[in-house]
Amino acid sequence: MTDFVRTEFAWGSIEWLAGAEVGNSRELSVARMSLPSGNETDAHAHDNCEESVFVLQGELECVTADASVRLAAGAHTIVPRGSIHLLRSIGSDSAEVLLSYSSSERAFRIAASS
Secondary structure, three states, X not given: OOOOEEEEEOOEEEEEEEOOOOOOOOOOEEEEEEEOOOOEOOOEEOOOOOEEEEEEEOEEEEEEOOOEEEEEOOOEEEEOOOOOEEEXXXXXXXXXXXXXXXXXXXXXXXXXXX
């Protein structure tokens, strides 16, 4: 099955592979994010779920109020439920990232930068 829902943002794109947007999961969400070099997502939080961030290609910085973690291809981190965070592409190439969430209908809120 190749069904997915693509969302474009000023900073990059997300292809939703599983979850409420696609209509194929009731318990989780999975997405592939493309983040061009030097770009970063808006600071945001998911109050109803954890987020797993796995870097497929490139380098990424995951910034929260508590820490800043640098991730190269093959590395991952978990963002706790409700934690304000942003993802920043810090390598010379675009970052390709696999995101997964513990809810098919993620709460999402834009927040002040962490």
